[in-house]
Amino acid sequence: MITGKYPSLRLRRSRKYAWSRRLVQENSLSYSDLILPIFLIEGKNKKESIKSMPNIFRYSIDKLSSVVGKAIKKGIPMVALFPYTNTKKKDEYGSEALNPDNLICRGIKFIKKKYKNKIGIMCDVALDPYTSHGHDGLLKKGNILNDETLDILTKQAVLQAKMGCDVIAPSDMMDGRIGKIRKALDKNNLNDVQILSYAVKFSSSFYGPFRDAVGSKKLLKGDKKTYQMDFRNSDESLREVSLDVKEGTDMIMVKPGMPYLDIIKKVKDKFKIPVLAYQVSGEYSLIMSGINKKILDKASIKETLISFKRAGASSIVTYFADQIDL
Numbered sequence: 001m002i003t004g005k006y007p008s009l010r011l012r013r014s015r016k017y018a019w020s021r022r023l024v025q026e027n028s029l030s031y032s033d034l035i036l037p038i039f040l041i042e043g044k045n046k047k048e049s050i051k052s053m054p055n056i057f058r059y060s061i062d063k064l065s066s067v068v069g070k071a072i073k074k075g076i077p078m079v080a081l082f083p084y085t086n087t088k089k090k091d092e093y094g095s096e097a098l099n100p101d102n103l104i105c106r107g108i109k110f111i112k113k114k115y116k117n118k119i120g121i122m123c124d125v126a127l128d129p130y131t132s133h134g135h136d137g138l139l140k141k142g143n144i145l146n147d148e149t150l151d152i153l154t155k156q157a158v159l160q161a162k163m164g165c166d167v168i169a170p171s172d173m174m175d176g177r178i179g180k181i182r183k184a185l186d187k188n189n190l191n192d193v194q195i196l197s198y199a200v201k202f203s204s205s206f207y208g209p210f211r212d213a214v215g216s217k218k219l220l221k222g223d224k225k226t227y228q229m230d231f232r233n234s235d236e237s238l239r240e241v242s243l244d245v246k247e248g249t250d251m252i253m254v255k256p257g258m259p260y261l262d263i264i265k266k267v268k269d270k271f272k273i274p275v276l277a278y279q280v281s282g283e284y285s286l287i288m289s290g291i292n293k294k295i296l297d298k299a300s301i302k303e304t305l306i307s308f309k310r311a312g313a314s315s316i317v318t319y320f321a322d323q324i325d326l
C-alpha cells in the first residue's frame with residue numbers, strides 16, 4: 001500500500017495547514033452522532049445532582065424541557081431515558097417496570113406530546129432500576145432466571161413502545177430476548193418500533209456511577225457475571241451479535257466504550273449493521289475528574305468520541321452529548 005518513499009514522499013505535507021488537514025480527515029463528529037442519556041426522578045421542579053457524575057442531573061418530568069429542548073436545538077437525534085425509582089416501589093420481581101404510570105412511561109408521554117417526532121426516544125429494557133436486588137432479571141436462590149425474565153421484559157418492551165418509545169433497547173443480556181420482543185411488538189402492531197440490542201455488554205467495573213444514578217448500587221446483590229459478558233472475550237461477542245441479528249435487531253450496542261474499540265470494529269467489519277457505542281458512566285467520570293483537576297484538556301472529550309467513529313460506530317451514547325461544542 002505504500003505509494004512512494006522519502007524524500008519524495010512526505011506525509012507531513014498534507015498536515016501543514018488546517019485547511020489541508022481538514023481536506024484529508026477521515027472521520028468527523030457532529031451532534032447527529034450523539035445520544036444523550038437522561039435520568040428521571042419523581043417530584044416537581046427537581047434538578048438533582050449526582051455525586052459520582054459531575055454536571056449530570058436527575059430531572060423531574062416537569063423539568064425535562066430544559067434538557068430535551070436544548071438537545072433538539074443542538075441537533076442531537078435521540079435521548080435515552082433512565083429512571084431513579086423510589087426504593088419503596090422496588091420489589092423482587094421489578095413489578096414497577098410494568099406500571100403504565102411509571103417514570104419512564106410518563107417521561108415518554110411528556111416528550112412525545114411536547115416535541116412530537118423532533119427527537120427520538122430510546123428506553124432500556126431490563127429490570128435493574130426496579131428490582132430490590134438490583135439485578136436485570138428475576139433472582140431465585142442466587143440464580144438469575146432466563147426464560148421467566150423474558151416474559152416480563154417482553155411486556156416491558158411492549159408497554160414502552162405503546163407509550164411512544166421509538167427505540168427499544170434491551171440491556172439485560174438474557175438469551176433469546178430479541179426474538180421474543182420483536183414478535184411481541186409485531187403482534188401489537190408496533191412493527192415500526194426499532195430494536196437496539198445491547199448484544200455485547202460486558203460485565204464491567206465502569207457502570208458504578210450509573211448504578212448510583214439510578215439508585216441500584218447499594219442494593220445490588222453479588223455481580224452480573226452470569227449474564228453479562230466476560231471482558232476477556234472477543235469472539236463471543238460475534239456469537240452474541242449473530243444471534244441478535246437473526247432474531248431481528250435493527251442496531252447493535254457495544255458497551256462499555258473505550259476499552260472495547262476492538263469489539264466495535266470487529267462487529268462492524270463482520271456484520272455491516274449499525275453499531276453504536278456506549279461511553280458509560282465510569283468512563284465519563286474518569287475523564288471528568290481529569291478535566292476538573294486540569295490534567296486533561298476539554299479537547300480530550302472529542303478525541304475519545306472520534307475514536308468511536310474511527311472504530312466504526314454510527315453513533316455514541318455519551319453523557320457529554322449536550323456539554324461539548326461541535
Ligand code: PBG
Pocket residue numbers: 124126128136171172206207208209210211224279280281282
Ligand atoms: C442496566 C444498565 C446499566 C447501564 C445501562 N443500563 C448498568 C448495569 O448493567 O449494571 C450502564 C450505563 C452506564 O454506566 O453509563 N441494564
